[in-house]
Amino acid sequence: MAMQPWFSEAKFGIFLHWGIYAVDGVQESWSFFEGDVPHDRYMAQLGGFTAARYQPREWAALFARAGARYAVLTSRHHDGVALWDTAHGDLDVVRRTPAGRDLVGPYADALREHGLRVGLYYSHSDWNHPDYASLRHEGRPGWARFNPYAEAHEGQEDPAAWDRYLAYRDGQVGELARRFRPDLLWFDGEWERTEEQWRIRELAGLIRAELPECVLNARMLGEGDYATPEQGVPIDAPDGPWELCLTVNDSWGHRHHDDNHKSTTQLVRYLAETIGAGGNLLLAVGPREDGTLPAEQVERLEGIGAWIAAHSEAVYGTVAGLPPGHHYGPSTRSADARTLYLTLFDIPRGPVGVRGLRTPVRRVSVLGTGAELGHRVTGGLHEVPGVLWIDPPPAADLDAHATVLAVELDGELDLYRGAGRS
Template identity: 30%
Template sequence: MKRKFLKTCLTALCGGLLGLFTTNAQQYQANWASIDSRPIPNWFEDAKFGIFIHWGLFSVPAWGPTAKNNVGIYDRYSEWYWQTLTNAKRPGYPSTLAFHEKAFGKDFKYQDFAKGFTCEMYDPSDWANIFENAGAKYVVLTSKHHEGYTLWPSAQAWNWNAVDLNPHRDIAGDLTKAVKGKGLRMGFYYSLYEWFNPLYKKDVDTYVTSHMIPQMKDLVTRYTPDILWTDGEWDHPSEKWKSTEFLAWLYNDSPSKAEVVVNDRWGKETRSKHGGIYTTEYDLVHDANSSSMEIAHPWEECRGIGSSFGYNRNENLEDYSSSKQLIDILIDKVARGGNLLLNVGPTADGRIPVIMQQRLADMGKWLKINGDAIYGTRKWEKSPKVTPETKVFFTKKNKDLYVLLTQWKNTPVTIEGISGGTVSMLGYNGAIKVQKKGNALTITPPALTPDVNPSEYAWVFKISGAL
C-alpha cells in the first residue's frame, strides 16, 4: 500500500509539474497584445554593440551606385543587385544594368553568380576574433536575403544554398560555433519574402505555410539563435505572414524561447509598433528620420560602415564612415537608449575588407578604455534632448553617471540635476577638478598631452555615486 501510495503521489506531482511547465510554455498567444507583452531579454539592452553581416551571392558582383551617382539611400545597397537588374524605374537602376552587361555580358544570369561565391578564404574563427576584439557582444548573419539563397542547408532552398552549391559549406553553422565559442551572442537576419521565388509570386499563402515558416523553424531548431532579425515584410500585413503564430511558437516551444530577441519587421504595419526591439536604418524608420526621436522602447540602429550593407566595390574612401564618426554614432545611440548593429560586408572569397577591420579595431580600442560607459548602461532620464548638434552625452549604470564628450572641451562642463559624486576620467589617472553648487556639478577637464590622452575620439567622465 505504501508503494502504491508513493507511486500515486509521484504521479500526481509529476503531472502537476508537467502542467505547470505546459502552462508556462503556452503563455504567449498568437495575437499582438500577447506577443508584445513579452519583455525584451536583459542581455540585449546590456550588450549595446553588435555586428551585422550581409553576405550572399550579391557579394560576387559586389556593385551598386553610390552617393556620387545622386541616388537615394536604399538605392545604394549592393545586396539589391538582382532586383536592380529587373527594374529600371527607380534612380540608379539603369546604371546597374549597364554595369552588369559591361562586366558580365547580356546573357549572364544572376544564378550564374553561384559559381563565384567560393568563400575559400572564409575563416569563421578569424571573423569571431575580429568581432570580439571590436568589442561587439552579438553577431547577426544574413541567413537568407531577398534573393532566397540560404547560407545553411535549407530543405526549402534545395539547390539554392551554400551547401548544395558553392561553397559547399554550412556557413551559418560554422560561424555560430565560432561566435558562441567566444562567448558572444549569435543571431540571424531572415528575409520573409523572396523577390523571384515562383511560389511567392504565384501563391503567397502557400509560400508562407509550406516554405517560409518551415524554413524559419528549421533555422531556429538547428542553431538556437539568440536573435531572429526579420526583414522584407513590407509587401503584406503581419496577418498574411502569420507572424504572431510563428512568434507564439518561437516564444513558447522553440529551443530559443528563453532569451531570443526579435525585431519589429513582421508586417507592413509593424515597425515601431509590434514585435520585439524597434529598428532604425541609417537613422530612418521607413522614410521618417529618427536622429532626434525619443524612443522609449528598446531599439537598435543598423547601418553599414560604408553606404551599402553588402560589399560594394564601387565605394571609395568618402563612402566609409571614419572611426570617429562610428564611435560618435555608438555614443549617440546608447545615450538615447538604443543599440548599434554595425554592418560588415565580406567579399565573395570570405574576407572582411581591411578598411572595415581597421574601423572595428579602432572601436575595440576605444571600448577597452571607455566600455564602462557603454555596456550595461541605460538612458539617463534627466539628460537634455539629444540632437544632431549634441556634443555632450549621458548614460547611467546603477548609481553612476557617465558624461561622454564627442568633442573635447577646454572649458568647464556643467551637469544640471546632480549635486554629488566622485569624478574620474576613464583611462586617465590624474585628479579631476570639480565644483558643486546647488543642484549642479561642474567638471573642469584636465590639460591633456599626447602621453596621457586616453582616447583619440571621445572622452568619458564617470561620476560615481551621483544617482
C-alpha cells in the same frame, strides 16, 4: 514573453550582409528588383560565390576584440539564396555555388566559442520563389508599381500558391531554429504584406515553441521585441528596447568601389550617442564573396574595440544617461544611478557644465586614465540647483576619439526638470 535582458546589456553588435551579391559587388537583391542589373546576370553570381577563405573563428575573434556582444548574419536575403543546406527549395549555396557547404553552422559555433550571442537575419519576402508573387498587399493597394518579383497583377492572386509559399518560409525558419538555435532572429521584408497575410502570430508561435527565449525584431510586426531604426541615431529614441542599424561605409553588403568608410571617430560617436539614448548599435560590415573582410572595415572594428576597452565602465552595465539639455553630449549612467558617464567629443575650451543635478558630487575623473578633476557648483536658488562645473581634462588625458568623464555621486541621481521660479 519578457524581453531577454542580454539584448539591452549588449550595447554593440555586428551585422553581416553576405551572399552572392558580393561576387559582382552589386546591391543585395534590390539591384535586380529595381532593374539596375538584369535578373539573369544577378543569378549568374551563384557561379562565383566560393567562400574559399571563410574563417568564421577569425570573424568571431575580431568581433569579440571589437567589443561586440552579438552578431547577425543574413541567412537568406530577399533574393532567396540560403546560406545553409535547406530542405525547402534548392536555392542555396550548398547545391548552387562553388562554396558547396553550409555556412551558417560554423558561424554560430564560432560565435558561441567566443561568448557572443548568435543572430540570424531572414527575409519574409523571397523575390525568386515561384509562389511568392501570388498575392497583393491588402492594406495598401497600389502601394508600389507592379513588380513581377513581388506581387501578382490585380485580379490574378493565387491563394493556394501563397499557402505554399508560407509553408516554405515556415519550413526554412523552423530549420534555422532547430539546427542553429539562434538567440535572435532578425526579420526583414515585412512591408510587402500585412501582418495577417504573413500569419505573423503563427510564425512567432512556431519559433517560440522551439526557442522560447529567442529575441525577435520589430519586423515581426505585432510579435516583435525591439525597434530597428536605420542609418541615423533617432532624435527621439523609440519606446522600449531598440537598435540602430548602421553601415560602416554606404553599403550593407560588399561593394567593390564603396570606399566611403566612416572614420573610427565617427563610429565611436554613433556608438556613444546610441547607447546614451538607451539603444544598441548594430554595425554592418560586408564580407567579400570569399569570406574575407576588407582591411578598412577590420581597422574600424579594431579601433572601436580599443575605445570600448578603455571605457567599458561607461558602456556595459549602463542605461541611458541624462536627458537633452543637462549636458552637451551623450551620457550613460550606472545601473545603480550613482555614477554618470559624460562623453566629450571635442576638446573643452573651458569647464564642462552639467545643469539640473541635485545630487552632490563626490569625485570626477577621466575614464581610462584615472586623472581626477576639480569641480564646483555655482548659482542655484531654492529648489533649482546650481550648475556643476568640471575642470577640463589635461591634454594628456584626452582620448583621440571621445573622452569620458566619470561623475561619482553622493547618492542616487536626482535631476531637476522644472522651469524655475514662476
